[in-house]
Amino acid sequence: MKHKVIILLVLMAFTLTGCKEKDVTGPVFENIPEVLTFEHGTDVDLLDLGITAVDDFDGDISSDITINMDKDISEVGTYDVVYTVSDEALNDTELSIQIVIEDTTAPVIVVNPDNERAIFEIGSDEPNWKLYIGLQDEEYDPTIDYGERLSIDTTNVDMDAVGPFTVLVTFTDIYGNESNEVTITIMMIEIE
Numbered sequence: 364m365k366h367k368v369i370i371l372l373v374l375m376a377f378t379l380t381g382c383k384e385k386d387v388t389g390p391v392f393e394n395i396p397e398v399l400t401f402e403h404g405t406d407v408d409l410l411d412l413g414i415t416a417v418d419d420f421d422g423d424i425s426s427d428i429t430i431n432m433d434k435d436i437s438e439v440g441t442y443d444v445v446y447t448v449s450d451e452a453l454n455d456t457e458l459s460i461q462i463v464i465e466d467t468t469a470p471v472i473v474v475n476p477d478n479e480r481a482i483f484e485i486g487s488d489e490p491n492w493k494l495y496i497g498l499q500d501e502e503y504d505p506t507i508d509y510g511e512r513l514s515i516d517t518t519n520v521d522m523d524a525v526g527p528f529t530v531l532v533t534f535t536d537i538y539g540n541e542s543n544e545v546t547i548t549i550m551m552i553e554i555e
């Protein structure tokens with residue numbers, strides 16, 4: 364009888380241990396994208412990059428993935444983003460990835476339609492050429508000193524001679540992308 368009880372107890376203990384097999388393994392991240400570089404201005408949803416999480420006990424727990432940072436990655440730069448996911452037994456797994464936001468898009472420069480052909484009297488002062496252009500899809504303010512980023516080539520212009528003259532303009536954004544070149548044409552005339 365005593366033996367039977369012991370055997371029974373051992374069996375019960377074994378069964379209980381079997382039932383209570385503990386989840387000690389954290390989930391695993393999968394489908395980590397290789398390319399995490401985005402063009403400036405792209406709408407990036409950090410929780411929608413296709414990254415998934417699978418757990419040995421709980422299965423697909425991708426919907427439990429969270430990130431540790433503010434989701435504002437709107438400026439050009441490199442951002443460390445830490446993804447975290449926990450299984451039901453509270454085993455955590457972290458995944459750290461870098462998101463690069465870059466600007467490789469050249470600005471598009473346009474000639475202000477009002478000033479495509481400007482007429483001046485010989486001897487006039489040079490106009491403010493910065494008023495003659497605009498930028499598409501980018502902010503432009505002619506009162507700002509853009510320094511060498513705004514190239515206004517007036518070597519062909521002679522304000523004291525008759526003729527059409529051309530001014531060549533290019534603009535470089537702060538990331539070094541150079542725009543197309545536009546031509547402003549001015550007419551210098553003699554008024555008697």
Ligand SMILES: [Ca+2]
Pocket residue numbers: 386387388389390418419420421450452454
């Ligand atoms: Ca687990």
Ligand SMILES: [Ca+2]
Pocket residue numbers: 466467468469470536538540
């Ligand atoms: Ca740009």
